[in-house]
Amino acid sequence: MPTRDQYYAETGNAIPRGATGFSNQHQYRVCHPNILTNYTPLQPPPIGRLPVEVLSEIFSYLPHMPAPGSQDSHVNQTPPKWAAVTQVCHHWRHVAYSSKEFWRVLPLASRAWTQTALQRSQPRPVVVRAPSHVEWRSVRRADSSLEMALQHVSRIQELWLEDSEHSSGGSGVGAPLNALMAFEHLAVNAAPCLEILFAENSECSGVPIPSVLFNGQYPAALRALYLKGFSLPPTSVLLRSPLTTLELESCASMWATYEHMARILAQMPNLETLKLKMVLPEASDNVAPRVEHVVQFPRTQSVCLQGNPRQIYKAMHCISFPPQAMLELSCVPDGRHISQSTGLIKAVLRYHYSSFINNRVSFKNLHIMEDLGMPGSVELKARHADPSGSLILLIHPSPEGGQPYEFGEAAVEIVSNVPLFHELYYLNVSHHAFASSTPWFAMNRCAPRLRGVFVHGIAIHGILDAMAVQAKSLFAKLDYMGCDKVDFKHRREDRRDVFSHLMECAETRRSLRRGPHEIDMTLGCNISSGMMEDLEEFFENGPIVDRPPSRHWDNYRSKFASAR
């Protein structure tokens, strides 16, 4: 028996006026006998009878979605896949034809389709997505369709000139012909609707963008600018727009100095996203640029800088953004000096990190290992906050390998040089970094407020001797400071033996001395006799020997004695 809901789903009608609710199905049937007798339970779902506005909204998303398995569904297909909705039924066709939004993304498969879309979407602004290069298969279609679309520059809201995977395939020209054609049109026509300009050219860099665009008029609507592989004059009107997104990559002759760059960026106070990749001015020294004012970006949510450490160092002196913003620094080594990366970190953190709250700074591809004369790269993610914050060091070995101790040295280099540890409360060290002895030294020096340590990694035989020695120092410090959380975890469960017992012993003693603490230690590892002696000495003579050892400690001692 159909329910009222099924009925309404079928008919799409509202409840008739005067209805006051029905206590049961019988009462409803009495009121509307005709409706229920005509109901067919197996009738297909009623999408065809969705309100026109709803169906139109559904259709409006289709042109913006690439077809499954295709990155470029708009240019090379005749007709475009999304146009299939016009062939489903009369209702769908009517809705699709009457929806201006549906035709806003111009299909460039043929001039006929482009013309149709231009007419049906009128007077709405349109979206043009085209390859930046002329493809040999579509050279007779797409470029002419694009030319037709570009004749309506005044209606273009988004212009995407993308590198497609086929772009290098056939023309042999190598130049972004479509992009050049587009910029020619933009040069002589005003584009009052243009909000997004995306131009990508990965084949040949330095293709010039005309210095005069939009027939000399100001692009008031332009909000997002993405350019890759073009040459943009710093005086371009594009850079004087009230942009919220600026992403530039491999663009030549952008700006000569950092002071110049700062002056240009200062014209975009509303930036929410800033990405400058391989466009930073040359940096021949480590001297901070003398900018009149640091450029403030109060609304910025994401910043990405790519260049060599000196370039990033200088760029970071020019800009300032909120502590909530994501910061991604991607370093490209220039091979001139060692330890530039640590210098970079110092610089960045000195100027910005102290004010970050609940923020994550990500240094990608940081070739600190090369700086130190060792293979490998380092990724440092720092998270800092009030007492609940933590700092995470991730040390990833390079594919070429490298000794764990060397990675530890890299971590030391970072830890011992970064002043942020003055406000460090929790430290989380992953992978091989903890295997080195010296981070603990560094912490002793630099982390007066340390409250907890989290170590996740793999202890490797041969380096624990050094670690044991430093464990004494570490625990002395932790105990002195009253650390309430120590978390050692080890992945090799089968090696959980002596050292874990030592840790538990330490936990027991600390609990007795300072009250309840949250300590989780599950470290297991190989251990050498020299290390055991060190540890024994540590627990016998160290700073926390004023309580009887736990049963684990007794077990350890008996095993140790029998082993000897």
Next chain:
Amino acid sequence: MPTIVSVDDSTVPGEGSSRLLLLVSSDNKHIVVEEDIMSRSRFISKQVEGFEATSQRHAILLPFSSFVLNKVIEYCSHYRGYYLLEDDPDAAPPGRSPVREWDQEFLDVDRNMLLRIIKAAHYLEIKSLVGSCARAIADMIRGKTTEEMREILGVENDFTPEEEHSPSSKCTG
């Protein structure tokens, strides 16, 4: 036009400062919800304004089941107090921003349910929910052939063979 059923004040809980609404679903379930939660619905807001004008308390009778209504209330509860650009009548139409993660999970339902939710959202004038549902449905049919679309959404082909294959329908319509 919805039906508004006059009810006895005693049947509406939340008399006074709590500002509760009584919604009656098509299966005659009475659902009490805070007015604040449903303020995302322009339809409900208009009804409430009408109540205030007449100083009469009413239940609002809605043409969809309690199951669908509860889903809508769940959505509104999740975004309670949040500003969503799509629901702002004064804001410019939002662009094609990525779908919200929570919405994706929320709308991970079968197609019939999805259609009922979008109809309910349209009825209640919750633009953000209509947009999310529309995107989910569009995702179901994107890249599909005409036949596949008919099959997926159960749409009957009412074209004559001539209409279906006429050259005019291919491009210019």
